[in-house]
Amino acid sequence: MPVAGTAFSDLHDLLVESYPRVHATLERETVGDYSLLYTWRGRNPERRPILLLAHMDVVPVAPGSESSWLHPPFSGDIADGFIWGRGTLDDKVSVLAILEAIERLLADGFTPERTVYIAFGHDEEVDGLQGAGKIAEVLGDRGVELGFTLDEGDIIAHDIVPGVASPVALLGVTEKGYLALKLRAGTEECGHASMPPRTTAIGRLAGSIHGLESNPMAANLAPPVTDMFDRLASEMSFMLRLAVTNRWLFSSLVTSRLSESCATDAAIRTTTAVTKFSGGVKANVLPCAAEAIVDFRILPSDSIASVTAHVREVIDDPLIEFSQHGAANEPPPLSDISSMGFQAVQTAVRQIFPDALAAPHLAIGATDSKHYAGIAKNNYRFLPIRLGPDGTARLHGANERIALENYSEVIRFYIQLLLNAAQS
Numbered sequence: 001m002p003v004a005g006t007a008f009s010d011l012h013d014l015l016v017e018s019y020p021r022v023h024a025t026l027e028r029e030t031v032g033d034y035s036l037l038y039t040w041r042g043r044n045p046e047r048r049p050i051l052l053l054a055h056m057d058v059v060p061v062a063p064g065s066e067s068s069w070l071h072p073p074f075s076g077d078i079a080d081g082f083i084w085g086r087g088t089l090d091d092k093v094s095v096l097a098i099l100e101a102i103e104r105l106l107a108d109g110f111t112p113e114r115t116v117y118i119a120f121g122h123d124e125e126v127d128g129l130q131g132a133g134k135i136a137e138v139l140g141d142r143g144v145e146l147g148f149t150l151d152e153g154d155i156i157a158h159d160i161v162p163g164v165a166s167p168v169a170l171l172g173v174t175e176k177g178y179l180a181l182k183l184r185a186g187t188e189e190c191g192h193a194s195m196p197p198r199t200t201a202i203g204r205l206a207g208s209i210h211g212l213e214s215n216p217m218a219a220n221l222a223p224p225v226t227d228m229f230d231r232l233a234s235e236m237s238f239m240l241r242l243a244v245t246n247r248w249l250f251s252s253l254v255t256s257r258l259s260e261s262c263a264t265d266a267a268i269r270t271t272t273a274v275t276k277f278s279g280g281v282k283a284n285v286l287p288c289a290a291e292a293i294v295d296f297r298i299l300p301s302d303s304i305a306s307v308t309a310h311v312r313e314v315i316d317d318p319l320i321e322f323s324q325h326g327a328a329n330e331p332p333p334l335s336d337i338s339s340m341g342f343q344a345v346q347t348a349v350r351q352i353f354p355d356a357l358a359a360p361h362l363a364i365g366a367t368d369s370k371h372y373a374g375i376a377k378n379n380y381r382f383l384p385i386r387l388g389p390d391g392t393a394r395l396h397g398a399n400e401r402i403a404l405e406n407y408s409e410v411i412r413f414y415i416q417l418l419l420n421a422a423q424s
Contacts, residue, residue, distance in 0.1 A: 001126075008034040008122055011056060019099045021106040026118070031138055035131035038118035040102065042422065047114035048147035050341070050421055051139075051376065052414070053368050054094035055124035055131070055152070058086040059396050068398045082401040089400050091152045093410060094383055095120055101414035112422030114147070124368045127327045132368035139375055146376035148341025150417070153363035153381020156356050158388040160263055163240035164232050167356040169349045171342065172363030172381030173224045175370065176270075177298030177331035179307055182291060183208060184321045185279075190288035197286075202279045205290040208315045209274050212294060215314045217270040219255040220301045221247055224334060224360040225267050229254075231359035263392055266364045270302045271295075293325055297364060300331040332370050335378040344421035345380055352413045353384060384413045 012030075016023045027039040036056075042049070061073045071077040071084035078084075087093065098118060117139070121131030139146075154170035161168045185205035189197040199207075229244040236244065243250040243257075258264040265271075272294060279290030296307050311322060336342065337360050349358045363381040372379055386406050387394075394400045402410075 003034060003122065005034060008056065012036065015095075015099065019103045021103050022099055025106055026102070029138075032122070032130040032134035034122035035135055036118075036120040037135050037138065038120075040112060040116040040118070042112045042115040044113050045115070048145060049115035049117055050147050051117040051119060051149040051372065052098050053119050053121070053132070053149055053151035053372075054098060055091050055121040055128070055368055056095055057122050057125050058090065058092065059125050061086065065398060070399055073398075073400070078404070081405070082403055083407060084399070084401045086400055088402040089385055089387075089395055091124070091383070093385065093402055093407065094152055094414075097407065097410040098414050100411045101418060104411075104415060105418060110419075112418065114422055116418065116422055117144075117146075119368075121368050127329075127366075128368045128371055129327065132371040136371040136375060139372075144375055146372065148335070148339060148344075148378040148380060148421075149369050149372050149376045150341070150345060150380050150382065151367045151369035152383045153365070153367055153369075154361050154383075155392075156353060156384050156386045157263075158386060158391075160261075160387075160389060160392075161228075161232065162257055162261075162264065163236040164357070166235060167353070167386065168232065169353060169356045169358040169382070169384065170228070170361035171345055171349070171358060173227075173335040173337060173342070173360045174300055174332055174379075175363040175365070175367055175381055176300075177302075177304065177329050178366050179296045179298060179304050179328045180275075180325040181294050181296070181308075181311060181322045182325040183294060183315075184289060184291045184323075185319060186289040186321070187286075187319075188288075190286045193284045193286050200290075201287045202290040204317070204319060205277075205279065205292055208317060208320050209277075209292055209294070211314050212272050212311065213274070216272055217299075217302065217307070217310055219259060219265075219269045220299060221251055221255060221268060222299070222301050224337075224362050227337065228359040228361050232357060235357060261389075263389065266297065267362050268299075270299045270307060271297045271364075273297075297366075298331050300334065300362070302331070304328055304330055329366065329370055332373050332379065335380055339378045341378045341380060341421065344417060345382060347420050348413055348417040349382075349384065351416050352409055384410055 029037045119135045123131045153172035157168045185201040187201045233241045275295045276293040280287040346358045369379040
């Protein structure tokens with residue numbers, strides 16, 4: 001905050017210029033000042049509409065890290081078979097791919113049987129309350145009940161799922177909840193550093209943080225991750241297949257294997273990440289207080305209350321205060337893997353990515369789709385970007401990029417999905 005309004009307005013103008021058929025045919029509304037809601041009217045008002053989601057905002061680039069980028073982070077350079085820059089993975093890629101898909105379908109004379117809504121938020125990276133939250137309110141006030149929504153989320157994973165050689169399209173049927181806690185250690189023993197107490201405010205807080213990192217919340221093998229294993233077991237080696245299909249006996253072995261990787265460990269436990277730390281003003285002055293922010297991504301089997309209780313138990317220090325920092329979200333309910341929406345997404349994956357296996361999964365990052373739970377029972381999270389272990393580090397990191405060939409696949413995926421879902 002404040003919102004970079006001029007930048008969003010310029011982007012809106014660019015979209016109008018770039019996609020003339022979309023803006024001549026679909027109804028477009030601006031919601032929450034900078035978010036966009038498109039309505040593509042279907043021929044049959046009796047059919048329940050669907051909603052495709054994306055967000056226009058991106059995370060910043062850490063000051064001083066620009067030199068680590070091979071191409072400037074906001075250049076949009078096309079080089080070496082890739083498009084480079086912030087948003088190429090998260091999430092301008094889906095904004096533009098959705099519009100490219102609809103522009104193409106309109107050029108082919110396609111009209112959907114059911115109404116299709118398109119929602120582009122402007123503040124997903126700061127919880128989406130003024131963007132997706134407001135759009136969901138608008139649709140709810142109009143009595144809209146959606147057949148399903150599809151937002152960003154999981155990916156086509158290459159060499160990430162243990163024991164599976166093929167690429168795996170991870171179809172998110174829910175996402176983790178979110179909680180950030182502010183931890184604070186204060187002391188009256190602040191003054192000259194030449195006469196320190198045995199433990200300073202920073203030392204006390206550092207000890208508490210070490211305790212949290214050394215005592216993560218327990219791993220839990222549960223749906224939808226177990227649903228993923230059930231779908232993929234036939235592709236695994238005999239020993240791994242034996243373990244994942246007999247979890248009642250080998251659950252500790254499976255969780256141990258998954259815990260070896262950050263990407264898979266995040267799917268089986270509520271994660272703990274210290275993201276900010278501050279304290280002290282001068283080298284020779286004892287700090288009167290120290291503060292830290294701890295980020296928790298909550299498994300569907302946990303809750304805000306259980307995470308808070310865990311923190312209280314692990315820290316066990318009355319001199320450490322903690323409070324909620326910003327908005328928090330409980331994990332949303334699981335969406336149905338037998339629904340029309342899931343089948344439409346799964347079928348589009350098979351049609352466009354024949355080399356990939358499709359399986360339900362838990363989206364480990366937060367998305368705008370949580371805001372639509374009140375008007376849609378089934379909310380799916382999947383963006384068909386191909387990533388391996390090194391590629392996942394580019395999300396919110398340096399050298400974010402997408403292969404031109406993959407971007408073409410993303411566009412074709414949305415075309416196929418609309419043909420599958422808008423006509424079914």
